[in-house]
Every structure is written in structure tokens, then in C-alpha cells.
Amino acid sequence: MSSSPADLVREFHLAFGLDARSTPTEVAPDLAAHRGELLAEEAAEVAEVSVGGPLDRLAHELADVVYVAYGTALVHGIDLDAVIAEVHRSNMTKIGPDGEIARRADGKVLKGEHYETPDVRGVLRKQGWSGGTPDSGRSSE
Numbered sequence: 618m619s620s621s622p623a624d625l626v627r628e629f630h631l632a633f634g635l636d637a638r639s640t641p642t643e644v645a646p647d648l649a650a651h652r653g654e655l656l657a658e659e660a661a662e663v664a665e666v667s668v669g670g671p672l673d674r675l676a677h678e679l680a681d682v683v684y685v686a687y688g689t690a691l692v693h694g695i696d697l698d699a700v701i702a703e704v705h706r707s708n709m710t711k712i713g714p715d716g717e718i719a720r721r722a723d724g725k726v727l728k729g730e731h732y733e734t735p736d737v738r739g740v741l742r743k744q745g746w747s748g749g750t751p752d753s754g755r756s757s758e
């Protein structure tokens with residue numbers, strides 16, 4: 618088994634009898650809420666140590682966030698590696714065709730005119746998701 622986060626977290630979920638799906642799926646609200654709470658707890662722990670450290674604690678809490686995020690993706694049947702690759706593809710379009718990078722005064726990289734938003738819906742559809750019709754979430758109904 619590889620040491621990628623997705624594989625490690627899958628091993629954990631299978632060993633402990635936790636949910637693991639292979640197709641993107643909306644799950645029961647109580648399970649979805651539980652996963653959100655776990656992730657919020659870990660994110661809060663990162664915030665606690667992000668300024669004062671110590672560095673080993675920060676590293677631990679960052680790993681916990683990633684671990685729980687991968688676990689939440691697995692519970693929902695999302696191949697998170699593929700989603701991250703799409704977000705990365707999108708982020709790299711912030712570099713213009715001539716290599717120019719637009720920055721705000723505080724250094725934040727801005728979205729230039731060639732920026733492409735990530736097509737997360739398309740990635741999930743390739744994974745077998747049938748939800749998220751083009752109008753979902755945009756309708757006034």
C-alpha cells in the first residue's frame with residue numbers, strides 16, 4: 618500500500634469500521650454534520666498553535682486536518698486527490714501567459730484575466746456523481 622494520505626486514511630477507515638464510499642454520494646445529515654464537526658475541531662487546534670507553536674504540535678495538528686479532510690472525502694466517496702489536482706490546475710492559471718503575476722499590496726496573488734475557476738463538479742461527475750445538475754443551487758425554487 619502506498620503512503621499517500623488517501624490510502625492511509627482508507628486503511629484507517631476500513632480497520633475501524635468507519636464509512637468508506639467509492640462513488641461521490643450525499644450522506645445522511647447526521648453523518649455529514651459529524652464529519653464537519655471533526656474537521657472544525659482539528660482546524661481550531663491548528664489555530665491554537667499556529668502562532669505560539671511549538672512547531673511539532675503545529676505539524677501534528679496540520680496532519681490531523683489533512684487526515685480528517687481525507688476521511689471526510691472518503692465518507693462522501695470523493696477522490697480528493699483528483700479534486701486537489703483540479704484546484705491546483707485552476708490556481709496555476711493565476712500566472713498570465715507571459716508569466717506575469719498580479720499581486721495585491723499585501724502580497725496576495727490575484728486572479729488575473731486568464732484565471733480559470735476549478736471545475737469541481739466536472740471532476741465529481743467523472744468519479745460517477747450524478748447530482749449537481751447545472752441549475753442546482755442557482756434556482757430560486
Ligand SMILES: [Mg+2]
Pocket residue numbers: 659662677678681
Ligand atoms: Mg488534533
